[in-house]
Amino acid sequence: MTWEAPTFIEVKMDAEINSYQDDFDREQD
Amino acid sequence: MISATTRPRLATKARLRFDRKSTRYMLLYPEKGLVLNPTSADILKLCTGEHTVAAIVQQLADKYGKDAPEVEQEVVGFLRAMADRGLVQDAP
Numbered sequence: 001m002t003w004e005a006p007t008f009i010e011v012k013m014d015a016e017i018n019s020y021q022d023d024f025d026r027e028q029d
Numbered sequence: 030m031i032s033a034t035t036r037p038r039l040a041t042k043a044r045l046r047f048d049r050k051s052t053r054y055m056l057l058y059p060e061k062g063l064v065l066n067p068t069s070a071d072i073l074k075l076c077t078g079e080h081t082v083a084a085i086v087q088q089l090a091d092k093y094g095k096d097a098p099e100v101e102q103e104v105v106g107f108l109r110a111m112a113d114r115g116l117v118q119d120a121p
Contacts, residue, residue, distance in 0.1 A: 003093035003100065006069040006107040013062045 031082060031108045033101070036120040038078030043116045045073050058116060072104055073111075078120030082108065 031037065039045065043058045054070035056063040065073065071092070075085045086104050090097040111117035 001067075001093055003089075003095045004066055004068045005103050006072055007066045008056070008063040008069050008110075011062050011064055013057070013060060 031105055031112055031117075031119075033081065033083040033086075033105075035082050035108075036078050036080065037076040037082060037085075037108055037112075037117045038120045039073065039076055040116050040118050045070070056111075056116060063116075068103075069107060072107055073117075076108075076117055 039056075040058075043056055046055050046057055047053075048055050048064075051064065054065045054067075054073070056065060056073060063069075068089075071089060072085065075088060080088070082101075082105060086097050086101045089095075089104065090100045093100070108117055
């Protein structure tokens with residue numbers, strides 16, 4: 001594996017996406 | 030302040046999730062998210078409050094075959110950016 005400088009991109013998400021992600025994670029029951 | 034002896038952990042509002050669609054890890058928090066590159070994700074996976082920054086650096090240096098001082102500089106810089114956003118805290 002190659003070490004890359006740690007980077008991140010900030011993205012705006014609305015509450016619906018976050019709750020959708022929660023539901024999806026719960027489903028992954 | 031993040032230093033070698035800090036035991037970083039994710040803030041309660043932040044959750045690390047793998048996004049299958051983009052095949053990237055994301056750090057989710059209210060109304061926003063950070064899309065992480067693999068190195069950033071590796072660092073945050075180790076932020077459980079159990080490991081010191083020095084231990085995290087050593088684990089990653091071993092994993093990637095890099096010199097610890099070089100890794101330390103980038104890990105500390107990244108964790109400070111996360112701490113500035115309130116996403117990483119020092120474990121009590």
